[in-house]
Amino acid sequence: MDFPNTFHHDFYPFQDQAEIDRVRKITREDILALNGRHPTNPNIFLEVLRNDEFETVMIADMLKRIIDSDRYDKQVVMIMCNPNPTYRKVAYMLHELKVNCRNVKFYMMDEWADEDGNIAPLSYKAGFGNAFERFMVSQIMDLGFKYENFIYHSNETTPKYSKMLEDDGEADIVYSGPGWPGHLAFIDPVDDWFKPTMEEYLEQGAKVASLHPLTIAQNSLHGGFGCSGDISRVPPKGAMMGPRDAMKAKNVLDMHGITTAGSEVTWQRLTSRLCIFGKPSQHTPASILQLRDKPTHMIMSESLAATIQDDEFFQY
Numbered sequence: 001m002d003f004p005n006t007f008h009h010d011f012y013p014f015q016d017q018a019e020i021d022r023v024r025k026i027t028r029e030d031i032l033a034l035n036g037r038h039p040t041n042p043n044i045f046l047e048v049l050r051n052d053e054f055e056t057v058m059i060a061d062m063l064k065r066i067i068d069s070d071r072y073d074k075q076v077v078m079i080m081c082n083p084n085p086t087y088r089k090v091a092y093m094l095h096e097l098k099v100n101c102r103n104v105k106f107y108m109m110d111e112w113a114d115e116d117g118n119i120a121p122l123s124y125k126a127g128f129g130n131a132f133e134r135f136m137v138s139q140i141m142d143l144g145f146k147y148e149n150f151i152y153h154s155n156e157t158t159p160k161y162s163k164m165l166e167d168d169g170e171a172d173i174v175y176s177g178p179g180w181p182g183h184l185a186f187i188d189p190v191d192d193w194f195k196p197t198m199e200e201y202l203e204q205g206a207k208v209a210s211l212h213p214l215t216i217a218q219n220s221l222h223g224g225f226g227c228s229g230d231i232s233r234v235p236p237k238g239a240m241m242g243p244r245d246a247m248k249a250k251n252v253l254d255m256h257g258i259t260t261a262g263s264e265v266t267w268q269r270l271t272s273r274l275c276i277f278g279k280p281s282q283h284t285p286a287s288i289l290q291l292r293d294k295p296t297h298m299i300m301s302e303s304l305a306a307t308i309q310d311d312e313f314f315q316y
Contacts, residue, residue, distance in 0.1 A: 013189035126224030162205030186238035
């Protein structure tokens with residue numbers, strides 16, 4: 001008997017099988033042949049970098065923006081995701097270069113929340129605000145950084161987060177990368193976000209919302225929860241920036257490079273193709289970056305751009 005090659009799963013947020021099949025066939029050679037261009041949006045610069053070069057782009061972008069804020073005495077507003085080892089390197093270089101950070105304003109992209117919507121305090125060790133304070137903020141206080149310019153999600157801050165960004169002239173840069181269900185920040189494909197039209201969807205600001213089961217499973221593999229698949233440790237909700245904050249940002253650096261412990265195994269290889277090349281959809285939130293009318297830099301590591309193919313030797 002014939003056995004199907006694809007299956008329908010009710011929990012999987014993106015149900016357009018034809019679109020999944022289409023992007024799965026996009027090879028590394030197809031991506032390289034684009035020569036930095038995105039198929040539909042001229043505002044997007046898309047490049048593939050070696051795995052050992054990938055982090056360098058993020059570090060260089062942060063350093064340049066912070067150095068320029070000192071050199072030209074101008075505020076820079078940055079929405080930060082949570083690759084905490086990278087921040088240690090940035091802080092070290094800022095010290096070596098003796099950069100004054102007086103004009104830098106950091107907004108945390110997202111944070112955990114419990115089942116009642118209470119946002120994790122800064123003392124929560126698995127929190128993004130906690131990690132950023134330890135690995136970045138505390139390391140540059142002696143470089144002129146003002147602690148009040150560290151904006152992290154809290155029960156008080158999140159309801160006014162998007163208005164604060166607006167008052168600051170919107171973010172100069174957002175550092176992002178998609179999660180397993182295609183989330184942007186913690187904007188997951190869940191009922192808390194869905195709207196009748198894409199226009200309404202893109203107007204939404206920061207809030208507390210439920211997380212998709214794939215987001216919870218993904219994060220159970222991260223260091224803050226023991227790297228062991230302990231789903232019971234992962235909070236069920238999050239506080240996060242809204243789609244409007246990503247769309248109004250002056251620049252976005254969107255990074256696709258997550259693998260399992262440095263191997264070639266990654267849940268992100270198909271997800272990234274849906275986000276970068278798939279039809280923009282509320283069911284794949286990070287795909288909205290394809291609709292931006294402002295500069296957007298997308299990076300895929302070699303591991304993420306690699307052609308998707310079965311491995312009958314590795315198998316399981």
